[in-house]
Amino acid sequence: MAAPAPAAKPALTAQASVSSIGAWQEFRVSGKATGIKAGTTVVLQQKQGAKWVSLPAKVTVNKNSAYSMRVKLGIKGKNALRVTGGGAVSEPVYVTVR
Secondary structure (H helix, E strand, O other): OOOOOOOOOOEEOOEEOOOEEOOOOEEEEEEEEEOOOOOOEEEEEEEEOOEEEEEEEEEEOOOOOEEEEEEEOOOOEEEEEEEEEOOEEOOOEEEEEO
């Protein structure tokens, strides 16, 4: 008898709907969740100096293992963003605020 396949390791992808945007303009960060159950909350984080800070942007993973959140940023320059939740952290995505 074959051993059951191990559960997928929790993983998140993230992508921004824009690469450059004006301050406080709305855009979306969306992605897929693997090995994370529907209803799990994912939170957007922004790199501020050396540390990652959670922003007031969070949504739940839907039944298709996807998520999409509306985001507004006011810090000018290149912003590093990532999504965390369900024991996983996405690779950073970068949005330049001009």
